[in-house]
Amino acid sequence: MSPKVSDSYKEEKRAAILEGALHCFTEKGYQATTVDDIVRHLGMSKGAIYNYFSSKEDMYIQMADARMNTMVDTLTEQFKLVPSAAEKLRHLFARFHRQSLDELRKWLTFHMEFSIYAGRRPDLADFLSEYMGKALALIQKIMEEGKQSGEFRSDLDAKSASYLFWAVRDGLALHFMIDGEEAEYKSILKDMETMVFRNIMKQ
């Protein structure tokens, strides 16, 4: 298997490596994961990885980039199909509800670890800021849409509300990161939804 391999083959391999690396990074953390761990998990040779990525860090960054963009893009796409602002937020909460605590933990652990890592490297910080800005803008737009349509309070500060929206969601995940049961998490998530809507809806 080797000469003039198709682009799609390479793309699949790239994706497979990222997936394997993600598994390891999630399990042990970025720094504690050795390239050997990844290679062993993938059942592939060490050198092969370097045909696709220039370094362990490169894998990490590209992985973070892909995950973040996918998330924002998916939401953006889905929101197009939902008419009202309130519905969009409900849709988002529904999504949160469908995601298992386990999945959430993995996502958040990865995301937090990467944030800490990026926070210490000015170049990566920019890239992370950009992503967070996008996620914020996504909600902010909904908030403004809701104000205009009269669904939300007219004196709502859209930006602030967006921050609070993500804050409350990520903060909740943070508190369930170590332990806590699925049922309890889901229950509080429901209350969180109530609180958020109480905060933005008219009256």
Place this chain on the structure above:
Amino acid sequence: MSPKVSDSYKEEKRAAILEGALHCFTEKGYQATTVDDIVRHLGMSKGAIYNYFSSKEDMYIQMADARMNTMVDTLTEQFKLVPSAAEKLRHLFARFHRQSLDELRKWLTFHMEFSIYAGRRPDLADFLSEYMGKALALIQKIMEEGKQSGEFRSDLDAKSASYLFWAVRDGLALHFMIDGEEAEYKSILKDMETMVFRNIMKQ
């Protein structure tokens, strides 16, 4: 032959080491900090550290333990002096306001990194859970106090509200971890306070 003096000396030294290590861990992260970094920062010999701590990890854990307990104990102490439940929460928000974004970032970075680290070690996870339980209980008690005194909604779920309280606070910090300006942070913190109170107060 002067155990008391010697003991206090040891205790001071221990604290000094922890402080120096905290500085380094905050700056570069736990894994990226070498014992040499700490030693260089402290102007002390490498071997000396091992007279006070059994390993780098030991320093990390004891440091986390001390920081967390101090935080909970301080709040517990302060709350004793504040009469009403709502006042207690206001007091807490005032504290948040006084803390600079920079300090908050350092604290959160350390805390998050430790949480991730501990989350991967069952033994440490217990210890972290215990701390988070204490922090939660601290607020939960206030929530219940407020319900009893009639300050807060009678149908408030105290536990859930406590989770949301911390979630919203930590989540906000999380979103300002990488960048964002002090003024904006403080403004959103104010809105957060409004949202929280809107959620728990009668009507």
Place this chain on the structure above:
Amino acid sequence: MSPKVSDSYKEEKRAAILEGALHCFTEKGYQATTVDDIVRHLGMSKGAIYNYFSSKEDMYIQMADARMNTMVDTLTEQFKLVPSAAEKLRHLFARFHRQSLDELRKWLTFHMEFSIYAGRRPDLADFLSEYMGKALALIQKIMEEGKQSGEFRSDLDAKSASYLFWAVRDGLALHFMIDGEEAEYKSILKDMETMVFRNIMKQ
């Protein structure tokens, strides 16, 4: 089924590879040059090279062999056209003069590096000795010719003089290998010529 065409094609390709490899070896040195460097420089695939050479070392040796033999053969050829011994030496010095310092540096660097390399491998050492013997014999023959014709001192030790001839030439190049200007080099080359002739001519 057209062996002749195919053979010449192969020969050309072989030569092209050697030329590309020479460029890289000269630029970065043998050990520091990777097969990828060569391949990149040539715009050819890695596997292809191994159809013409069995290893990186094989390329190196064949290259050295070719260069050295070419040099000796060329000189041998040219000397046939020059009648007297002294003229032959003058001809050689003229050649040295025409060669730019830059070219000389490249040649010497390659040659020296190969000598060091070969010096550590008994099998290659033999091959290198043989070449050096040929270069020496070339001059030695001239020296003897000059003695017989009466151009040179009759008590001249032909072999010793040949050694000195090459020594002085290579040594000079060695000293200009790192830096030094073309003009100065050429001037000293002139003095070198004077010294050499002063040493071998009658009186």
Place this chain on the structure above:
Amino acid sequence: MSPKVSDSYKEEKRAAILEGALHCFTEKGYQATTVDDIVRHLGMSKGAIYNYFSSKEDMYIQMADARMNTMVDTLTEQFKLVPSAAEKLRHLFARFHRQSLDELRKWLTFHMEFSIYAGRRPDLADFLSEYMGKALALIQKIMEEGKQSGEFRSDLDAKSASYLFWAVRDGLALHFMIDGEEAEYKSILKDMETMVFRNIMKQ
């Protein structure tokens, strides 16, 4: 063996490491020598070396620096004791005669390899140039002294003659680097001395 070790101990250790490394570099060449080779030869742990040198290259450079300076300094010192210019040169040739071909080969191999290496790194090239300049100046001074005292030809170009002096010496070593017998080498060295003096002495 470890705490507050004396400076002289450290210096000895440093020297021992350099000596061991020199042995390996001479045997196998700089690039082909692995840190493990050095460590094995020294019977010491790998990490220890990095307490004294920051990298394999650092060892190489410091070694070259020390060797070159020692050589120049020693000669400078010795020349002070010799009255006339011609005597100084004779002294130098006597030194050459005393040095065995084997020693010379080792020295030259090391020196040439380092020159090639340094020639490709602008920063090192400066350092090498400086050394070669010193060696040149050493002889140049003698040449001028000899002209002034009337020992040498008054129309001698001191600088050029110095270049030729070293050229002829290093070139000769170069030609005996691979093979050749001690006796022959010594004989040609004698002829070289004759040639050099014939070139610089009056008449």
Place this chain on the structure above:
DNA sequence: TATGAATGAGCATTCATTCAT
């Protein structure tokens, strides 16, 4: 108790060579 040189397993990365296509 303090010191800091020594240890050596461990790590990310490189690279000559192979071989399926």
Place this chain on the structure above:
DNA sequence: AATGAATGAATGCTCATTCAT
């Protein structure tokens, strides 16, 4: 004959921990 992805041993360097002094 050509391709280039795959291989995996090898390499320079790091670093938590130890221990003789």
